[in-house]
Amino acid sequence: MTVITRFAPSPTGFLHIGGARTALFNWLYARHHGGQFRLRIEDTDRARSTPEAMEAIVDGMQWLGLDWDGEVVYQSQQADRHAEVARQLLADGNAYYCYCTPEELAEMREKAKAEGRSLMYDGRWRDRDPSEAPASVDPVVRLKAPQQGETIIEDQVQGNVKFKNDQLDDMVLLRGDGTPTYMLSVVVDDHDMGISHIMRGDDHLNNAARQAQLYKAMGWDMPVFGHIPLIHGADGAKLSKRHGALGIEAYKDMGYLPEAIRNHLLRLGWGHGDDEFISTEQAIEWFDVDGLGKSPSRFDFKKLDNINGYYIRQSDDQTLINLTLPGLSETIGRDLGEVDIERLTAAMPALKERGKSIPELVENAIFLTDTRPLEMDEKSASAVAGDAPKLLAEISVYLKSTEVWDHDALDACVRQFATDREIKFGMVAQPLRAALTGRAKTPGIFDVLTILGKEESLARVADISTKQA
RNA sequence: GGUCCCAUCGUCUAGUGGCCUAGGACGCUGCCCUUUCACGGCGGAAACACGAGUUCGAACCUCGUUGGGAUCACCA
Numbered sequence: 001m002t003v004i005t006r007f008a009p010s011p012t013g014f015l016h017i018g019g020a021r022t023a024l025f026n027w028l029y030a031r032h033h034g035g036q037f038r039l040r041i042e043d044t045d046r047a048r049s050t051p052e053a054m055e056a057i058v059d060g061m062q063w064l065g066l067d068w069d070g071e072v073v074y075q076s077q078q079a080d081r082h083a084e085v086a087r088q089l090l091a092d093g094n095a096y097y098c099y100c101t102p103e104e105l106a107e108m109r110e111k112a113k114a115e116g117r118s119l120m121y122d123g124r125w126r127d128r129d130p131s132e133a134p135a136s137v138d139p140v141v142r143l144k145a146p147q148q149g150e151t152i153i154e155d156q157v158q159g160n161v162k163f164k165n166d167q168l169d170d171m172v173l174l175r176g177d178g179t180p181t182y183m184l185s186v187v188v189d190d191h192d193m194g195i196s197h198i199m200r201g202d203d204h205l206n207n208a209a210r211q212a213q214l215y216k217a218m219g220w221d222m223p224v225f226g227h228i229p230l231i232h233g234a235d236g237a238k239l240s241k242r243h244g245a246l247g248i249e250a251y252k253d254m255g256y257l258p259e260a261i262r263n264h265l266l267r268l269g270w271g272h273g274d275d276e277f278i279s280t281e282q283a284i285e286w287f288d289v290d291g292l293g294k295s296p297s298r299f300d301f302k303k304l305d306n307i308n309g310y311y312i313r314q315s316d317d318q319t320l321i322n323l324t325l326p327g328l329s330e331t332i333g334r335d336l337g338e339v340d341i342e343r344l345t346a347a348m349p350a351l352k353e354r355g356k357s358i359p360e361l362v363e364n365a366i367f368l369t370d371t372r373p374l375e376m377d378e379k380s381a382s383a384v385a386g387d388a389p390k391l392l393a394e395i396s397v398y399l400k401s402t403e404v405w406d407h408d409a410l411d412a413c414v415r416q417f418a419t420d421r422e423i424k425f426g427m428v429a430q431p432l433r434a435a436l437t438g439r440a441k442t443p444g445i446f447d448v449l450t451i452l453g454k455e456e457s458l459a460r461v462a463d464i465s466t467k468q469a
Numbered sequence: 470g471g472u473c474c475c476a477u478c479g480u481c482u483a484g485u486g487g488c489c490u491a492g493g494a495c496g497c498u499g500c501c502c503u504u505u506c507a508c509g510g511c512g513g514a515a516a517c518a519c520g521a522g523u524u525c526g527a528a529c530c531u532c533g534u535u536g537g538g539a540u541c542a543c544c545a
Binding site: 270273 | 473474480481482503505506507537540542543
């Protein structure tokens, strides 16, 4: 069987982290099995769908590197087909018109609640003669679902899940205005698109049973379901828009790399032995349902940071430079000049060893673009106090006479100075670092000297050494 | 409340009846490396929710309890 999966978000908001994981799993599953991965926008809810949200979803998918096969399907454009299916169901006696008013329905639920039953429609129009229909009500079309027996979902993740049919009411297929509901639309679209495997959040598990009844009524083959546990917020509750669920672009803005997000999401609800850092290629090779867990997981930013740091170290310098440039420019409030970019380029190999996110890279790169005289942070200020200026004046003599300005030569030079002066290496390195960068967190001192170049380095040192102690 | 799902360190997880005095990762923490910060290396604290049962033997199977979650729309 050819595997065809899909990701079917509703465009009522951004692409949030749970949706992104669902998309990733479906994408991985399709790629692993050499099948297709489709994207369908579920914009059945005309009122709540927005073009901005659709754009955000598409952008998010692209940023994550999840490419889909074929054209994007817009569910709303299939409305006629959905209605046609409803009419067929009606003609076959598998659906019926229901003339209940909203008030009646509300009353029904009140009563059910009071009696401790499920909040279900009681099927009062199921076998009622249409001649009794009130003229003032636009009827909805409901599925005539079986009332006896049970519906079993053979779920790839959850196993066999049984629902008693008397617990499932007759769901609305067509609204009073003739538009299809989600329940109808998903089933028809999944069928028409030939979707073979449906992987989605387990908040849809209950829906699956009712959808199964619809497949059955139409005589269609059922896709294979796989309901994956949800990602919860730090407090263990479902992630929702007002509950810590951020759009995927928020993660981008926070400086996370798509490969890091992918890796972290992959490990939420799926595992492959003790493997932690899993490349996308490996993920495609390994991903299958047997690695999926059944219990919900929580999103842990600390772990994401760690993973992101790993991928930053793995990234090539130019990519990182491109990502750092805009933030750096914004932070220092000016466009970057040629010299700035040269320095950033030279510094990136050292910078990326100690950054967990792009903003951190930016932060750590600021010293490169600072103009003299440098502002000192607290630690640096104390490092250049006291005898430091004198010491720096002496070391600058050594530095000045250095012919070759590279890491090894500078290393030898500064160590020679320390030896000559009979002081510990750290005693000279600390003031030097402070004078050169103004801060405590920096790349190695020889890297800093190399990156800044001889002229700038000596100038920065002179700013301190010539200051009256 | 009805229905459905879930339950191993704080978090993500490995574990599918003996290999478990429960492994890995993040985080926390001690030491080492070291010019700062990271990285890296070596250690440490930290979990099978509870109670029965099945079995020679249970984290793994069964039942119950407790706890958490999802869902019950003319939303998707």
